[in-house]
Structures are given as C-alpha cells and as structure tokens.
Amino acid sequence: MxxxxxxxxxxxxxxxxxxxxxxxxxxxxxxxxxxxxxxxxxxxxxxxxxxxxxxxxxxxxxxxxxxxxxxxxxxxxxxxxxxxxxxxxSRSWYLSGLERLISAGGAYGRSTWGKNSRTQVEFVSANPTGPLTIGHGRQAVLGDTIARMLEATGHEVTREYYFNNAGRQMRVLARSVRLRYLELLGETVDFPEDHYQGQYIVDIARHIFEEKGDSLKDAENSDFFQESAESIIFDEIRKTLKRLNITFDVFYNEKSLYESGKIDEVLTLLKQKGYSYQKEGAVWLKTSEFGQDQDRVIVKSTGEPTYRLPDIAYHRDKLERGFDRIVDIFGADHVATYPDVLAGLTALGYDTDRIRVLIHQFVTLMEGGEVVKMSTRRANYVTLDELIDEAGVDVTRYFFLNRTSSSHLNFDLALAKKQSDENPVYYVQYAHARICSILKKARDQGFDSGGGADLSLLTGEEEMDLIKGLLEYPETVSRAARELAPHLISAFLEKTATLYHRFQHEGKVDPERRVLTENPSLAKARLALCGAARVVLANGLALLGIGAPERM
RNA sequence: GCCCCCGUAGCUCAGCUGGAAAGAGCAACUGCCUUCUAAGCAGUGGGCCGCAGGUUCGAGUCCUGCCGGGGGUACCA
Known part of the structure; x- marks a missing residue:
C-alpha cells in the first residue's frame, strides 16, 4: 500500500x-x-x-x-x-522506499493495476494513400506511448492499425498511379487536380513499369495499381513507424469486413432491432435515439456504405474479440463521428463502457510565422521521415509527447531544427549519461558500489529531495496511464533530472559532498542513490520510447 | 446557427477531481569550471492567467455571455 x-x-x-x-x-x-x-x-x-x-x-x-x-x-x-x-x-520511510526502488530496478514503477485486462489500442489508422506526415506523427507517438504506459500498468496490450482500402480514396490513388504509369509509357495524360500529386506516385508507377513493362497499358481495371500502391506505401509507413520505435500487432483492413460479411451482419441486426430505416433511397441509423441531434446515413442511395457502417462493424468486431478495454486514439476530425459509432454499438446491444476515446488536437504547421495547410492529396506536407531526419527520433518523440493531447500543437519546422540541441529531452538524457559516467568512474577507481549500502548516511537536503522525487515515480506512471497522459511522464523526468543535477552539483561546491568521497561507506550510499536515479530515468525514458544514452 | 478543443511570461507549454505567494523549458541579463560531463548549477528581470459578469470562505481551474484561433456539424473519411 x-x-x-x-x-x-x-x-x-x-x-x-x-x-x-x-x-x-x-x-x-x-x-x-x-x-x-x-x-x-x-x-x-x-x-x-x-x-x-x-x-x-x-x-x-x-x-x-x-x-x-x-x-x-x-x-x-x-x-x-x-x-x-x-x-x-519520516526519514526512515523514505529510506526504505529507496531500498525498495533499488531492489525493484527495471521493474520499478510497474504495477498490476490492469492485471488480466486485455486491452486494445487503436492508433495512426492512416489510409495508405501517401507517406505519414507530421500530423500523423503526433498520433503515432501518442498512441504508442499510451500503449507502453498501459503495459507498464499490467495491461495486456494489442496495438492495432485500422485502414480503409475499400473506398473512394484508394480508387483515386490507383487512378493516380495508373496515369503516371501511362506517362512513363510516353502517353500524354491529363492529370486531374484532385488526384494525388506527390512525387511518390511517380516512383510507384516507375516501380510497376520496371516490373511489368508496358503490359498493363490496356489494363481494364486498376486493381493491380491499387494493390501495388497499397503495398509499397504500407512498406514505407511501416519503415517510418519502425524508425520511431513503433510496431503494430495487427493491421486490420476495411475490405476484410466486407469479405467476411460483417458489414452485412451489422446492417441486418440494426434493421431487425428497428434502429435503421429506409428514407430517400438511403439507409439511416436512428442515432437520435441515442442522444444525437439527428439520424445519420449509413448506406448511401448509391448503395455504398458511409464510413459509419464499417466503423461500427469494426468496433463490434473489437468487442466480439473479447477485449476488456478498448482505447481509440483519434484526431480532432473524429470528434463528431465517434458518438455515431458508439450509438450504433449501443443499438446493437453492446456495453460501450469498455471503449475509451482519446481525441487529440491537430498539429498546426508553421513556416516563417505563417500557417501552412497540409494536404496529402496536394502534396503539401512535411513528412514524418523528413522531421526524423532533421530532428532525430528522440527529439521527435519528445516533441509530440511533451504537451497535453487536448491542446493544439504549433509546429515550426525551422524552430524545431534550430532548437533541437536545446530540447529538454537532452536535459533528461544528459542526467542519465552523467550518472552512467560517474558509476563508471567509481568502478574504474575501485569504489564499492555493490549491494547493502547504508542508506541512512544520506542526510543532505539535496539527497533527501532527490529520494523523495524518485519515489513519486510509480504514482506518476499510474496516473499517466489512468489519464492517458504521457506528458505527465516527461514533466516528471525533467523534474527528476533537475533534482539529480542539483544533487551532483553539490560535489562541485563542497568536496565533502562529492559522490566519490573519501569515506567509503558514504560513497557507497551515494552511489546507490545515483543508481536509483539512473533506474528511474531509464525506466521513464523507456516508457516514452526514448533512448537513455550512457554517454553524450 | 449549433457542438467540441484551445487562449497562462517575448516564444513553446505545464498547472493533478477549485485551495496556501501563479510554474518549467527556451530567449535576455548576472555570477559559478585545475578535481565526479558547464548538454550543468545558483540568481535577476519578465504575468489585469483573452474580456465581462456569476457561484464559492477561496476561481487560472466551475457556470453564463462575448472576442480570437482550430476542428466538426455531409448520402467525404
């Protein structure tokens, strides 16, 4: 307790x-x-x-x-x-807490709050129509870190990426590739403005040309173009995510919902239960019976479902798969759509309490003080890869994590580059590296840093402050996991780094207070405290998916 | 029109279910390195917490109305 x-x-x-x-x-x-x-x-x-x-x-x-x-x-x-x-x-309570920290080591901060809870975290879920952008980056890092926090609190987490490969967007993508392919064959084509303008489309077309020559010149349908584009783009997306230390357990696609008949099932069930009806050639869901201001179309008069139907079917499938907790991480553009999905699930008789939706606000890209509107279709974006190239993985992750998800994120690429070496993430990493350095020095100089230190020798104010700070870690992790709020961890780490720097700085002021002091038992106790601080920093950084370098 | 998010130091942002004297990083300025990494430490300046009302013993935090920015409100996702 x-x-x-x-x-x-x-x-x-x-x-x-x-x-x-x-x-x-x-x-x-x-x-x-x-x-x-x-x-x-x-x-x-x-x-x-x-x-x-x-x-x-x-x-x-x-x-x-x-x-x-x-x-x-x-x-x-x-x-x-x-x-x-x-x-x-009492002092003794803190000291015994420190004792526990030291013996827990890498497990310190982990808890069993979510024990036996099978939890799914859905995030990114960008359709494979182009490279991931800075906008996706926020969600990718946020989702992955939340997954890590839930794992640390005992949840059994499945990371899932849902994508739509059955809709209009993908058809436009396929046509875009096909047109570029025809261009490569020397044909003059009229490339529509509403098609995907990016250079990567040309690259995909070239790839297809190299593989297939001109054999697809007269292809009736564009299936091959779509499948190739999807697979090539997904490879890129996966690579980008991998760079950020993000991997997924499941990629779930919309097409499979149609193929398995799950879309039709939902449609039939909703009709049976009397929660859907025909009007003006379309099928409507009675969302107004679940607190919404109006009913919504789930199948258009053209016979094509709106995004709501597959979303409902997908979430029904999540529930049917038996997850105890489902966390959806969506951008602000979904703020009005998820209530429809929950309404659909309620209509189907499911308990939606298991679903938690975290809406994060958008990234606003600034350039020279001006807002840049991003659009994948118009090829007007900064890719996540470009950002990682410029700023590095650690800075990129930290940048996206170090603020609340409900807050808008202003992003000035020029500033991000310029400030990259002043980023607070380095402050935290430096504290870790500094500890590693002093521990190494202790080993080199033959100091005893083994177990059984007499921690009661730690009496200095900076020492006690550091101990108290370190002991807040488990509670911080629990709270961050409960609130799905990674920025609490980064804030904690910055505070911890400050406490450590202060503690070690004392040795510069007063030789008596150096870690590697002449009194061997005192040095041993201080080294134990250094080790404890290192453990907390390393555990916290790992939770954020950020490296803990031994030297800088 | 209606709904959601945001508005706190020059900049980027914290501020835990309302609580004791508003915080951090960066930027500016001043000190501190022959010895454990100065990627550090100590300090100074800088705030009508968007505006106006209200609730409360107490409001940056809750309520109402405005103003400004973003997102939604579609048989687009």
Missing amino acids: GLRSMIAASLKKAAQKAGYDIPENLAVELTEPKQKSHGDLSTNLALALASNLKKNPREIAHRLTQSLEPVEAVEKVELAGPGFINFTV
Missing part, C-alpha cells in the same frame, strides 16, 4: 470517528505542498468537507487531527492555513 493511500485510509477513519461523512464522490486528496514548510503531503479534506457541512474548516481540521490514529511513516501532523492538514513523512 502506498503512503498516500495509507494516510487517506487513516483520514477516512478519523472522519468517521469524528462523526463526519465523506461523500462517495469525494476522494481524499493528498498533494505535495509547494512550500517545504508545509510538510511532505497535505490534504484539503477539511476544506472540502466544510462546504457540505457548513462548518468552519479549521474546526473540522482540528477534530480530524484529534481523531487521527498515528501512521507509522508519518512523523508530524500539522494544522495550517485555512484548514489544511500537513503531514511530515
């Missing part, structure tokens, strides 16, 4: 004893005060209760502290300010 939950439980007991009811929806909150004089943990419980009970918060706080049974790890309980209760945690 963590310290917070121990104190929270004890507070709840105290509240009962004092005759206060804690409402169901009110969790006992324990936060780290900004000021050290306010102790290590603080609760606003009395203030929170005050508004319900209509009583003086200080009075409530006083009675709570009176009824509070001692918690072993807590050294001091103080009433402060308008009614805060501040807890000072």
